Amino acid sequence: MTVPHYQQLIGGQWLDTDESYEIRSPADESLVATVAKASVADVDKAVAAANAAHNEGTWRRTPPADRAAVLEAAAASLGARAEELAALQSRENGATIRITAALHLGLAVAQLQYVAALTRGYQWEGPGPAIGPIPAEGVLRREPIGVVAAIVPWNIPLLTSVWKVAPALAAGNTVVLKPDEHAPLLPLELVKALDAAGLPAGVLNVVVGDGEPVGAHLVAHPDVRKVAFTGSTVVGKSILGASADTLKRVTLELGGKGPNIILDDADLDVAVDGALFACYANNGEACEAGTRLLIPASRKDEIVGRLVERGRTLVVGDPLDIATTVGPLITKEQQQRVLGYIESAKASGAKVVLGGGVPEGERFQKGNWVEPTIVTDVVNTDPIARDEVFGPVLVVLTYEDEAEAVAIANDTNYGLSAGVWSANEQRALDVARSLEAGMVYVNDWHVIHPEYPFGGFKQSGLGREGGPDSLDEYTEQKYISVNRSASLAERAFAIVVNPPVAV
Numbered sequence: 001m002t003v004p005h006y007q008q009l010i011g012g013q014w015l016d017t018d019e020s021y022e023i024r025s026p027a028d029e030s031l032v033a034t035v036a037k038a039s040v041a042d043v044d045k046a047v048a049a050a051n052a053a054h055n056e057g058t059w060r061r062t063p064p065a066d067r068a069a070v071l072e073a074a075a076a077s078l079g080a081r082a083e084e085l086a087a088l089q090s091r092e093n094g095a096t097i098r099i100t101a102a103l104h105l106g107l108a109v110a111q112l113q114y115v116a117a118l119t120r121g122y123q124w125e126g127p128g129p130a131i132g133p134i135p136a137e138g139v140l141r142r143e144p145i146g147v148v149a150a151i152v153p154w155n156i157p158l159l160t161s162v163w164k165v166a167p168a169l170a171a172g173n174t175v176v177l178k179p180d181e182h183a184p185l186l187p188l189e190l191v192k193a194l195d196a197a198g199l200p201a202g203v204l205n206v207v208v209g210d211g212e213p214v215g216a217h218l219v220a221h222p223d224v225r226k227v228a229f230t231g232s233t234v235v236g237k238s239i240l241g242a243s244a245d246t247l248k249r250v251t252l253e254l255g256g257k258g259p260n261i262i263l264d265d266a267d268l269d270v271a272v273d274g275a276l277f278a279c280y281a282n283n284g285e286a287c288e289a290g291t292r293l294l295i296p297a298s299r300k301d302e303i304v305g306r307l308v309e310r311g312r313t314l315v316v317g318d319p320l321d322i323a324t325t326v327g328p329l330i331t332k333e334q335q336q337r338v339l340g341y342i343e344s345a346k347a348s349g350a351k352v353v354l355g356g357g358v359p360e361g362e363r364f365q366k367g368n369w370v371e372p373t374i375v376t377d378v379v380n381t382d383p384i385a386r387d388e389v390f391g392p393v394l395v396v397l398t399y400e401d402e403a404e405a406v407a408i409a410n411d412t413n414y415g416l417s418a419g420v421w422s423a424n425e426q427r428a429l430d431v432a433r434s435l436e437a438g439m440v441y442v443n444d445w446h447v448i449h450p451e452y453p454f455g456g457f458k459q460s461g462l463g464r465e466g467g468p469d470s471l472d473e474y475t476e477q478k479y480i481s482v483n484r485s486a487s488l489a490e491r492a493f494a495i496v497v498n499p500p501v502a503v
């Protein structure tokens with residue numbers, strides 16, 4: 001069977017490169033597609049094309065409503081192919097079809113539509129407050145920043161691309177998108193849809209290359225004015241450093257170690273399932289997963305018992321099967337890394353009460369499988385409780401009272417997501433207010449919504465994606481003052497005798 005081949009888009013041309021990536025299914029290692037592999041020279045060409053398109057200016061002068069229409073056309077085209085593309089995503093990165101259909105495709109389409117609506121209603125230019133007492137008038141404007149580099153990971157490639165590319169284009173910027181080399185297909189499909197919707201040449205470019213040297217070269221490029229990145233905290237820090245020299249604008253969506261607190265009055269029928277969903281959705285490869293479960297010490301045996309009982313009902317297997325709840329991990333390296341964390345925790349005295357290894361059976365001989373795993377008898381200083389494991393591993397910690405639960409929850413360098421389960425909504429909200437996280441879920445998890453900001457406190461990132469400020473992150477503010485006084489002398493005099501320092 002022939003597999004599809006994907007090219008890169010530079011300056012309006014779909015082009016091949018000397019080398020290609022083989023994209024293989026993490027479930028059975030079958031070949032899914034081949035993809036043109038970019039070099040550093042391709043990055044230079046893509047940035048040059050984006051910079052030329054920015055300087056030429058057609059796109060930034062296109063009326064916002066017409067820019068919004070391009071996003072809407074892409075949303076319609078992806079939406080019409082949602083089933084096919086969700087299956088492609090599942091084949092490519094192993095996320096289960098129920099997650100790729102709802103989260104990867106459904107949310108990405110909704111996000112494109114939401115950014116289009118924001119674009120139509122945005123205050124691009126308007127009069128500011130009067131500049132008294134001098135007779136001057138102020139104008140407030142939002143302008144595009146210039147060339148935006150968008151770098152995305154393999155775990156939720158389409159949504160993380162849309163979060164950047166949609167507001168960047170809507171605001172009139174030009175873009176170089178660099179998908180992850182392990183899962184570039186859906187970002188490439190997004191670019192195809194936007195390109196077909198009628199972008200001028202060079203406005204949107206895509207190169208698929210290794211993080212080093214291709215991603216790093218893109219970040220360091222002097223003509224790139226903003227970097228929008230989703231990925232690991234370690235790479236995020238290196239991007240912030242590399243952006244300093246040319247003072248690039250930077251948005252970072254990084255890792256997490258989400259604390260999930262079950263309060264002593266929680267409905268366990270809901271909270272236990274919720275804890276498993278919080279951790280294992282997207283195979284545990286989700287930055288905002290709930291990976292540290294905090295439970296009352298007095299109810300440890302009961303809650304762990306119920307977690308194990310429900311955890312045994314999870315279905316590990318073919319990500320394309322609607323019955324499957326946990327699929328394979330992205331690479332062999334990731335599988336070994338996750339298993340390594342479990343082994344180290346065991347060696348330090350932790351107990352593995354569910355899973356802990358590779359599932360048994362012939363179908364798991366190929367691919368990168370790890371069983372849904374629950375680890376207890378851990379303290380919050382253990383590596384498995386501190387580091388982002390990025391696999392189906394739930395760590396259970398105990399607390400004595402609510403104050404200690406909050407203290408443990410906040411005792412982390414991360415601050416992306418958190419959750420609290422309680423029968424008393426006011427109590428849950430009080431706890432939610434004291435958690436250091438950009439997103440807190442009450443009696444729920446993974447409630448990602450286009451109209452709400454996504455992003456983290458502390459070392460989980462910088463800035464937000466999605467939500468009502470989406471366009472602010474991709475625009476520069478400009479203030480223009482227009483002098484209406486008869487003479488400059490009169491204006492200068494007015495400032496001296498009556499300084500405009502209204503408070």
Ligand code: NAD
Pocket residue numbers: 151152153154155156160178179180181209210211212214215216217219230231232233235236238239252253254255256286287288388390416455460461
């Ligand atoms: P990663 O940081 O290794 O790679 C992410 C992207 O950065 C890829 O495109 C990669 O090629 C590129 N890259 C790697 N090194 C680079 C460099 N030196 N310069 C420029 N680009 C470089 O992350 P990963 O392992 O692929 O993805 C998993 C990570 O992403 C996890 O830590 C997860 O928490 C995080 N993530 C965060 C969010 C969020 O919104 N906060 C969402 C999804 C994933």
